[in-house]
Amino acid sequence: MTAARLRTLPLGSRVVVRYLIEEGERATDALGELVERTEDHVVVRTRRGTERVPLAQVLLAKPVPPPPPRRSRGPGTG
Numbered sequence: 001m002t003a004a005r006l007r008t009l010p011l012g013s014r015v016v017v018r019y020l021i022e023e024g025e026r027a028t029d030a031l032g033e034l035v036e037r038t039e040d041h042v043v044v045r046t047r048r049g050t051e052r053v054p055l056a057q058v059l060l061a062k063p064v065p066p067p068p069p070r071r072s073r074g075p076g077t078g
Contacts, residue, residue: 003058006042009034016064017044019057027059 009015017030030051036043041054 003055003061006034006037006055006058006061009063011035011037013063014066015044015061017042017053017058018060019053020059021057024057031064 006015006017011034013034014032015030015034018027019030020026021028030044030046030053032044032046032051034042035045035050040056041052042058044051044053
């Protein structure tokens, strides 16, 4: 799935987007909630903050299921 699919997913969808960085030398992923979309870019809210991803740099993109529930730690740990 490519950038074209990002244009059809509803805002609020959980997605993973692989895109080029460092002038196309490397790729990285943004995993999180799709919060904004324009003709030129998408914004994904990740655990580290928001990432603005130019659509021209997108290699792959797809919706992903919600994260698994956090496991609680047992007594005496952490």
